[in-house]
Amino acid sequence: MCCIKNDTKNFSILSLGFVFLVLNLFPFFAKSQDVKSLSLQETIDLSLKNSHALKASLARSAEAAAALKQAQDNRLPNASVSGSYLYMANPNLAIKTKALGGGGSDTTGNQKQIPHINQAMYGIFNVSLPIYAGGKIRYGIESAKYLQQAASLDAENDKEAVILNTINAYINLYKASVTVDVVQENLLQSKHRDSVFSRLEETGLLARNDLLKAELQTSNIELSLLDAQSNFKTANINMNLMIGYPETTVLKTDTTAFDKNLSIKTIDDYEQLALQNRKDIMALGFRRKAATTAISLAKADQLPEIALTGGYIAADIPHLITITNAANIGVGLKYNLSSLWKTKAKIAQAKSREEEIMENEAQLSDAVRLSINRDFENLLLSQKKIDVYKKAVIQAEENNRITQNKYNNALVNTTDLLDANLLLLQSKINLAVAKADVLLAYSKLLETAGILSTNQ
Numbered sequence: 001m002c003c004i005k006n007d008t009k010n011f012s013i014l015s016l017g018f019v020f021l022v023l024n025l026f027p028f029f030a031k032s033q034d035v036k037s038l039s040l041q042e043t044i045d046l047s048l049k050n051s052h053a054l055k056a057s058l059a060r061s062a063e064a065a066a067a068l069k070q071a072q073d074n075r076l077p078n079a080s081v082s083g084s085y086l087y088m089a090n091p092n093l094a095i096k097t098k099a100l101g102g103g104g105s106d107t108t109g110n111q112k113q114i115p116h117i118n119q120a121m122y123g124i125f126n127v128s129l130p131i132y133a134g135g136k137i138r139y140g141i142e143s144a145k146y147l148q149q150a151a152s153l154d155a156e157n158d159k160e161a162v163i164l165n166t167i168n169a170y171i172n173l174y175k176a177s178v179t180v181d182v183v184q185e186n187l188l189q190s191k192h193r194d195s196v197f198s199r200l201e202e203t204g205l206l207a208r209n210d211l212l213k214a215e216l217q218t219s220n221i222e223l224s225l226l227d228a229q230s231n232f233k234t235a236n237i238n239m240n241l242m243i244g245y246p247e248t249t250v251l252k253t254d255t256t257a258f259d260k261n262l263s264i265k266t267i268d269d270y271e272q273l274a275l276q277n278r279k280d281i282m283a284l285g286f287r288r289k290a291a292t293t294a295i296s297l298a299k300a301d302q303l304p305e306i307a308l309t310g311g312y313i314a315a316d317i318p319h320l321i322t323i324t325n326a327a328n329i330g331v332g333l334k335y336n337l338s339s340l341w342k343t344k345a346k347i348a349q350a351k352s353r354e355e356e357i358m359e360n361e362a363q364l365s366d367a368v369r370l371s372i373n374r375d376f377e378n379l380l381l382s383q384k385k386i387d388v389y390k391k392a393v394i395q396a397e398e399n400n401r402i403t404q405n406k407y408n409n410a411l412v413n414t415t416d417l418l419d420a421n422l423l424l425l426q427s428k429i430n431l432a433v434a435k436a437d438v439l440l441a442y443s444k445l446l447e448t449a450g451i452l453s454t455n456q
Helices: 002-033 041-051 052-073 136-202 207-243 267-279 279-300 341-409 414-449
Strands: 035-039 079-089 119-132 250-253 305-317 319-336
Touching: 002 279, 035 041, 035 207, 041 136, 041 207, 052 207, 119 267, 136 250, 136 267, 136 279, 207 305, 207 414, 250 319, 267 279, 267 341, 279 341
Parallel strands: 035 250
Antiparallel strands: 079 119, 119 305, 305 319
């Protein structure tokens, strides 16, 4: 009985241990299934596919296309049909015209009797085809066409912005990931150093104060790691939302994206490319044309409208009259006299709109030139920083090696050793971040020049 109890107890312990192991390993395996490696181009493609801002821009472009179709439909004839059934309660009728059988008596001298009428039915079909509308239809179609082209260019411009935003988010994720890796590596080294210092302190070869300094730096590195991991998690969630992945997906960036050779042109080349390829500049040009057309459209209100009309009428008043085959065709003329004094304000408003857009074009052109110069200088600065940071890493490694040797020979104190290690850590992070900044600066320059989407 004792053996059975012991076996049962051992089995329970093993079972609990197995359950505990499974519960602890399950999150690890679950998380490992959510890890995805994405290249920069794959991320951009997913972002363009799932961007809410881009979908809204495409919807506005479709709306403008529908407005163009609506303007073109104004050239088609207008047709309407109407009909009524009327019930009347004992109307008093007196027919005065003899041609309709009214007035006077019949051949026997008796007064003619008017039939009792209490209902009536009629139907009317009308068609009107505009022949001349003072140019309203033509100018309306022309204006809608310009606005549709402008809306389409707005969507293309938003596409450039989405790509740049994706590259920025991808680089932020890379920076956060690199920072976590470097800090983790430094933390392992720091903990190893603490264990060595602890043994030296136990044997009396190291002062207690020096051990505390090392352990304090380890604690600071642990805090830095927590901050870095938090930043990585935020950047990772942001990236997942942009590309349409679940928020729990862990993304891994492709470091080769930051090592490609860049083909850099001159500032003048980028300015010319911007003026030729910027979709917002082109969209403003079409809006200016639409505003010019709006002036002609306002002036068209002062002109008459001519339309070809036709119709068919059928009516039936029981016991009195029936009308069939009453078809008609003709030409209608309409002129709004109030346009003589109401149109001037509309024309002035349209001209002011045109002038506003022209000034916006000039303002945007100046802003683009300034942005090109600023982004170009930022790119050159980022490239120069890489050269400096590469030298800094080499210097920090050498400084750390020399300081370590001096410390081993009791020529420097613990503070100097910890400072040298911290400088090496910071220089490695700076170099990794600088490489990403070059790609971001280059992408921003291409976006400003309006050629980012064609260079992916």
